[in-house]
Amino acid sequence: MAVGEPSITRNSTWTVETVQVCGRDISFQKGGSGPPLLLLPRDNGHPPRHEFLDLLAADFTVCYPWLPGFHSGHPDGWQWLANVRDLAIVQRQLVESLHLGRLTVVGLGFGGWVAAEMATMAPGLLERLVLVAPMGVQPVNGYIYDQFIVGSETYARAGFADQAAFDAVYGAEPDFDQLESWETDREMTSRLAWKPYMYNPTLPGLLAGVAAPTLILWGDADQVVPAECGEAFRASMPNASLEVVAHAGHAVDVEQPRALAGRVAAFCKNAT
Amino acid sequence: MHLMYFTEQPLSSWDPETTELEEVAVGGGKTQRVTALLHSNKNFDPRDGSRLYNERLDEYQYVDELGFDGIMLNEHHTAPFCMSPRINLFATLLARLTKQVKIVLLGNPLPIWDNPVHLAEELAIVDMISNGRLVSGFVRGGGVENIQANVNPLFNRERFEEAHDLVIKAWTQPGPFRWEGKHYQFRVVNPWATPLQKPHPRIWVPGVASRETVVWAAQHRYPYIGLNTNFDVSQKIKDLYVEAARGVGYEPGPENFGQLLQCHVAETEEKAERNAREFMWMRGEFTGLAHPVWGSPTGYGSPSNRKSLIEIAAGRRPLNVPPPLNQRRLEHTFVWGTPDQVITQLKHVLDNNRVGILALWGNDGRINHEDSMNCIRLLGKEVLPALRDHAKKLGLKDPFEADAPVSLTQGPSEVLAPA
Numbered sequence: 001m002a003v004g005e006p007s008i009t010r011n012s013t014w015t016v017e018t019v020q021v022c023g024r025d026i027s028f029q030k031g032g033s034g035p036p037l038l039l040l041p042r043d044n045g046h047p048p049r050h051e052f053l054d055l056l057a058a059d060f061t062v063c064y065p066w067l068p069g070f071h072s073g074h075p076d077g078w079q080w081l082a083n084v085r086d087l088a089i090v091q092r093q094l095v096e097s098l099h100l101g102r103l104t105v106v107g108l109g110f111g112g113w114v115a116a117e118m119a120t121m122a123p124g125l126l127e128r129l130v131l132v133a134p135m136g137v138q139p140v141n142g143y144i145y146d147q148f149i150v151g152s153e154t155y156a157r158a159g160f161a162d163q164a165a166f167d168a169v170y171g172a173e174p175d176f177d178q179l180e181s182w183e184t185d186r187e188m189t190s191r192l193a194w195k196p197y198m199y200n201p202t203l204p205g206l207l208a209g210v211a212a213p214t215l216i217l218w219g220d221a222d223q224v225v226p227a228e229c230g231e232a233f234r235a236s237m238p239n240a241s242l243e244v245v246a247h248a249g250h251a252v253d254v255e256q257p258r259a260l261a262g263r264v265a266a267f268c269k270n271a272t
Numbered sequence: 273m274h275l276m277y278f279t280e281q282p283l284s285s286w287d288p289e290t291t292e293l294e295e296v297a298v299g300g301g302k303t304q305r306v307t308a309l310l311h312s313n314k315n316f317d318p319r320d321g322s323r324l325y326n327e328r329l330d331e332y333q334y335v336d337e338l339g340f341d342g343i344m345l346n347e348h349h350t351a352p353f354c355m356s357p358r359i360n361l362f363a364t365l366l367a368r369l370t371k372q373v374k375i376v377l378l379g380n381p382l383p384i385w386d387n388p389v390h391l392a393e394e395l396a397i398v399d400m401i402s403n404g405r406l407v408s409g410f411v412r413g414g415g416v417e418n419i420q421a422n423v424n425p426l427f428n429r430e431r432f433e434e435a436h437d438l439v440i441k442a443w444t445q446p447g448p449f450r451w452e453g454k455h456y457q458f459r460v461v462n463p464w465a466t467p468l469q470k471p472h473p474r475i476w477v478p479g480v481a482s483r484e485t486v487v488w489a490a491q492h493r494y495p496y497i498g499l500n501t502n503f504d505v506s507q508k509i510k511d512l513y514v515e516a517a518r519g520v521g522y523e524p525g526p527e528n529f530g531q532l533l534q535c536h537v538a539e540t541e542e543k544a545e546r547n548a549r550e551f552m553w554m555r556g557e558f559t560g561l562a563h564p565v566w567g568s569p570t571g572y573g574s575p576s577n578r579k580s581l582i583e584i585a586a587g588r589r590p591l592n593v594p595p596p597l598n599q600r601r602l603e604h605t606f607v608w609g610t611p612d613q614v615i616t617q618l619k620h621v622l623d624n625n626r627v628g629i630l631a632l633w634g635n636d637g638r639i640n641h642e643d644s645m646n647c648i649r650l651l652g653k654e655v656l657p658a659l660r661d662h663a664k665k666l667g668l669k670d671p672f673e674a675d676a677p678v679s680l681t682q683g684p685s686e687v688l689a690p691a
Contacts, residue, residue, distance in 0.1 A: 150299075150565060151564065151565050151586055152585065152586070153587075154299055174586075176583070179583070179588075180579075190424060190426045194422075
């Protein structure tokens with residue numbers, strides 16, 4: 001998959017757009033129809049095959065950026081960002097520049113941390129918030145998986161409860177382009193989240209100010225972010241609920257796309 | 273010619289045959305048993321530590337008594353191959369325990385210091401207590417050094433350069449001054465400890481041919497010391513250094529180049545070879561740091577090596593396997609034997625490399641204290657005099673003999689002669 005190509009889905013109407021934020025380029029996939037939804041990816045990029053995207057696109061107009069500085073996210077233009085809150089500010093500026101209005105924000109893993117930070121700084125932006133196994137809060141009894149001690153493929157595989165599901169998306173031996181894009185992703189992740197590793201000590205306090213209805217989802221076999229972080233997020237937010245998705249690791253969107261999409265759709269119909 | 277002695281200070285009580293090693297994933301579905309970083313320190317017994325540290329200090333004092341020009345020190349962390357996790361501690365001990373050797377730090381890993389001002393102070397104190405015998409080398413620190421210090425490898429080079437600049441300023445510019453840099457910020461820099469040597473202690477830069485480091489050293493006019501580099505690599509380093517040096521307006525000579533090599537001497541070749549095998553104790557890769565990710569973590573490596581580093585990290589390409597023992601002897605990165613044999617081999621090294629600085633790495637693995645002292649004795653009494661003669665014939669002067677400038681920006685050195 002070359003730089004900036006949309007993930008392969010059955011829906012052929014995905015486009016790629018590039019706009020300028022802070023005077024620099026940001027690119028995103030766009031597709032579907034319905035109310036606007038911002039989907040923020042995990043720290044190892046857009047999976048090359050992504051059924052979850054199609055499912056979301058049935059109910060929403062999905063904007064799915066490549067995170068600035070990450071692979072396909074114009075890395076040369078964004079190396080001056082220093083932390084995840086900087087990233088969240090840029091995403092917020094993106095949303096405003098697209099005139100999306102109040103929208104649903106869905107964050108996957110690292111993207112969930114970005115989404116949570118966005119919510120704390122712009123509560124009025126949100127119709128509702130969905131956080132899927134987000135980083136961002138420090139676990140008490142365990143640790144968030146340290147990706148920097150292992151190789152990028154090992155980390156990507158750690159996101160899957162079923163290695164066959166990984167192979168189906170990335171191949172049993174991911175090609176050099178995929179390895180190279182993961183390396184770019186790691187460099188930016190390192191820039192933003194080396195230490196404290198994958199959490200913001202002030203985030204729980206700031207989340208108390210996010211009144212938007214929030215659904216937190218966690219795979220029952222997540223080896224990357226401990227399940228206790230789900231409860232920590234829920235307890236920090238005034239209007240949040242927590243649900244578990246069965247037979248899923250950290251990459252819930254790839255392992256259980258239909259179950260996840262179903263929960264998101266149900267939440268969006270019912271939440272006020 | 274500057275001839276110095278080196279040891280990694282191995283934890284000689286660590287048994288490669290019986291110690292249980294942790295197994296970690298290294299990509300491509302493979303695993304590797306590791307002897308660093310995640311190898312548990314439950315295998316460290318401070319009773320052995322106590323004995324070994326004191327034996328090392330006896331060895332260093334003997335090196336000094338025998339008239340070597342220097343003792344080379346280094347620093348590594350979280351591994352049994354090196355018992356020196358703080359180079360400045362040993363420098364301070366040697367400042368008082370030795371009388372005449374240069375105390376050559378190769379080197380302080382600058383990026384893992386959060387306070388370069390404190391580093392500048394410590395080094396100044398070593399220089400003062402030793403009566404001006406410090407050579408203050410600096411390094412980037414290996415991947416493992418950065419990981420265990422929790423310093424972001426992505427900023428390793430930037431921190432190296434900024435910390436260096438701050439140390440030089442703390443040494444040479446009267447305080448108080450302020451420093452607001454990208455990685456270091458100090459509202460008051462005013463250390464009441466400055467070096468005896470003026471303009472400041474010499475700085476030598478060791479490495480294994482990272483291009484950027486060679487160029488940086490050349491542009492600062494700091495001698496570069498190749499670590500176990502074979503003739504080809506040594507020549508590449510030299511060519512790169514010379515080009516960079518000419519670019520900033522000077523012609524380097526032997527005083528700009530140095531070489532470390534493994535060197536064990538004994539009365540018989542058989543005994544020397546038996547001990548030489550101990551240098552291969554870390555499963556053949558002497559540091560045990562050969563991990564495809566830890567060796568060069570994300571953001572650490574040269575951009576020019578990106579493709580191969582990605583392949584290595586994913587287990588698609590093997591790490592460069594260090595050559596076996598006999599090949600090292602052929603390549604002259606490891607010389608061993610009787611004094612005569614070692615003299616012949618080292619003369620060949622000097623003939624080829626034309627370096628003004630030579631570091632001889634005399635012990636490793638489980639070589640015992642008696643054999644280490646014996647090696648030092650034979651080096652000091654028999655090998656060094658022969659090498660000095662030979663170096664003189666070749667005109668190989670070290671930076672002190674050549675009175676080389678301390679750096680590009682500092683003119684000829686003025687050394688405050690100790691009383």
